[in-house]
Amino acid sequence: MTRRKEIIEILKKHKISVQELTNIYKTEISEIMEDVDHIKTSFKQKFKTKPPQCNFCGFVYKERSKIKKPSRCPKCKHEDIIPLLFWIEE
Numbered sequence: 001m002t003r004r005k006e007i008i009e010i011l012k013k014h015k016i017s018v019q020e021l022t023n024i025y026k027t028e029i030s031e032i033m034e035d036v037d038h039i040k041t042s043f044k045q046k047f048k049t050k051p052p053q054c055n056f057c058g059f060v061y062k063e064r065s066k067i068k069k070p071s072r073c074p075k076c077k078h079e080d081i082i083p084l085l086f087w088i089e090e
Contacts, residue, residue: 004035011039012090015050017083018067033067036086046088055080 001009003025010016010024021032040047052061054073061070061084069083 004039007032007035008039008043008088011047011086011088015085015087017069017085019069019083029068036067039088040086043088046090048087048089050085052084053082054078055082 007021010021018029018032018036021036022029025032052070053059054076056078057073057076059073059075067084070081072079073081
């Protein structure tokens with residue numbers, strides 16, 4: 001099974017971040033982002049995302065197009081950010 005097919009199976013079962021996938025496959029974040037972009041295109045209607053959110057003040061990054069986690073909150077300046085999560089809804 002290819003890495004993309006494995007990622008699809010993971011996304012069907014769990015909400016996960018790019019960093020978590022990078023840790024699972026022990027590869028560069030750019031490679032995982034490329035895979036996720038491809039999967040996102042293939043599963044247009046079923047691919048869901050939850051935007052990053054500050055764990056301290058609750059600020060939600062609603063209009064962020066980047067997959068990578070923000071470094072800190074623009075509102076309160078804390079660095080405890082919940083990363084973008086994505087999954088495939090069946």
